[in-house]
Amino acid sequence: MSARETPVKEVHVAVAVIVRDGRVLIARRPDHVHQGGLLEFPGGKVEPGETVQAALVREIAEETGLHVPAGSLEPVIGIRHDYGDKRVFLDVWETSAAEGEARGCEGQPVEWLTSEQLRDEDFPAANRPIIRALRLPRQLAITGSENGLEPALAHLQEGLSAARPPLVLLRAPALSPLAYRELAANALPVCEKTGATLIVHGGPEVFRAIPGAHGLHLPWREAAKLSARPVPEDVWLGVSCHDRQEIDHATAIGADYVTLGPVQPTESHPGAPTLGWSVFADLVSEAVLPVFALGGLSPGDLREARQRGGQGIAGIRFWWPQS
Incomplete structure (x- = not known):
């Protein structure tokens, strides 16, 4: 790396797999953001000094209006992915204890889909392992x-x-x-x-x-x-x-x-x-x-x-x- 190059910082992203009646809550990314127009699992950036569980509770409430007990979150998978212009660590956790009715609080469409309805091409590339993890048994x-x-x-x-x-x-x-x-x-x-x-x-x-x-x-x-x-x-x-x-x-x-x-x-x-x-x-x-x-x-x-x-x-x- 040359002296003029700045290392790409890895962004820690908390990702929520919210399960209800055998279906998973999915949202569509706004067109103007990174990977816009694609589907995504709810979540967002983990702030400095914040635990991933706290970030998920906050992000889920802000994005969907659902309340998630922090103790109900269980790890699913962790994925590091380099998009070229952005490097992320997707810290994926699952809960089936979300309370309330889901809505797109930021104007984004949301829907409940089965794991078999999740197609690789509809999601950012880093999400492929998440889809596999949801379809595979324990x-x-x-x-x-x-x-x-x-x-x-x-x-x-x-x-x-x-x-x-x-x-x-x-x-x-x-x-x-x-x-x-x-x-x-x-x-x-x-x-x-x-x-x-x-x-x-x-x-x-x-x-x-x-x-x-x-x-x-x-x-x-x-x-x-x-x-x-x-x-x-x-x-x-x-x-x-x-x-x-x-x-x-x-x-x-x-x-x-x-x-x-x-x-x-x-x-x-x-x-x-x-x-x-x-x-x-x-x-x-x-x-x-x-x-x-x-x-x-x-x-x-x-x-x-x-x-x-x-x-x-x-x-x-x-x-x-x-x-």
């Missing part, structure tokens, strides 16, 4: 390792019936490629009956071989080979990551989410190095997409993962029937 259910098609299907049916996870990653490393494709073909209708979305595991060829799959999760060895997104935009793309460089690569190839771990010691890999919650939080703070904590976790760790900036937890034991 738990990513991963299938356990089974040695045959029949036991895998039986356990899948049992797990779906008991836990009813909304998103299932079909991982079966013990099966041959042919057996895995057969398992996936049988698993799709089983998942559809309970409303679960099925994501297949492996390289791009696996996704192409399984019509009807709702997404692809890439092991790191497969993601490392790619320079672009290998699946359509309307399905999920996840990547297994272990450090900052891998998260950056997943972002570069257009991943919608990543798993990051192992956070805690696991029974399957005793003595293996772990990240711990502190390192997990540091890595998440620099990520610009939703991150699931993975490795040695239980439902009791969900709140910790959320407080550390994660989307939630991913794993097997919290839903998969034990043999």
